[in-house]
Amino acid sequence: MNPKLGTNSRILNSFENCQHSNIMHVETNPFYPKNFLTIGDNTAKIWCEDLQESNIFTMKPSSARLTGGCWSPARISVFYTIRVDGVLEVWDFLFEQRLPVLPVKVADFPLYTLKANEKGSLLCVGAGDGSTSILKMDPRLLTANRLERSNTMEMFDRETRRERILVNRKKALKVEESQKKIYAKARHFQKQEEEEKRKRAGCPVKKAEMEYFRILEQVKEERKQFLMENILDKDKIF
Known part of the structure; x- marks a missing residue:
């Protein structure tokens, strides 16, 4: 995502195969705009704009399909997801990536919309039956220590470097495999020419x-x- 010349808008690059089905929500991190969140099928993934081939985090798949989500405006490492079974999930990937730190049953119907206020202290959740719920967040989800931001940004950078190394390794293996195929074809053609020469001679x-x-x-x-x-x-x- 790079600012367009002469404007303040940000333009997304092209990222392919982000999810296995429709992407229900995309949102940049309010503290670190180089990283963004995608939600689709039953997984939430975090990406970096500098790495288009692979995401840097994949949360453990939920037991139900995800319909949306959003970042927390209060903490850099916290985001929320909503599911078709009426459950709201609270994630803190700095603390845990395998499971949400808090699942909350909000309604008996699918949840389709989610919005946090500017401070992140309130969440507004819309359900499939037309109802809207306003949830008050625990103070522990709103207060970050002084090291959390630096640790999270360091984690973003470290995982981006790691994924870039893996992507470059995969590219090198593909190039090596293609070269092997080219050499094998060349040897095959050379062998055929030698056989033809033997037949003629x-x-x-x-x-x-x-x-x-x-x-x-x-x-x-x-x-x-x-x-x-x-x-x-x-x-x-x-």
């Missing part, structure tokens, strides 16, 4: 064998002729 073993028998026959004929000449000379003497 004939088998060297058979050629040597034929030459051997030809010379053998020639020697036999010379000996036979030599013997016949000797016999004729003896007859003339007698």
Whole structure:
């Protein structure tokens, strides 16, 4: 995401295969805009704008399909997701990535919309039956210690570097595999050309064998002729 020249707007790059189905929500981190959240199918993923090939975090899939979510305006590492079974999930990936730190049953109907106020102390949740619920967040989800932001940003950068190394490794393996295929084809064509040359020139073993028998026959004929000449000379003497 880079600012467009002459404007304050931010333009998203193209990211393919972010989720396995429709993406229900996309939102940049309010504290670190280089990273953004995508929600779809039953997983939430965190991406970095500098790395288009792979996400840097994948939360453990939920037991129900996710319909939306949002970042916490109060804490850099906290975000919320909503599900079709009426459950709101609170995630803090700095603390735990395998499970949400707090699941809350809000309604008996699917939850479709979610919005936090500017301070992050209130969440407004809309359900499929037309009802709206306003939830007050626990103070512990609103207060961050002085190291949390630096630790989270360090975590973002570390995971981005790690994923970039993995992506570059995959690219190198693909290049190596393609080169192996090219070399194999070249060897195959070279072998075919050598076989064709042998067919045109004939088998060297058979050629040597034929030459051997030809010379053998020639020697036999010379000996036979030599013997016949000797016999004729003896007859003339007698």
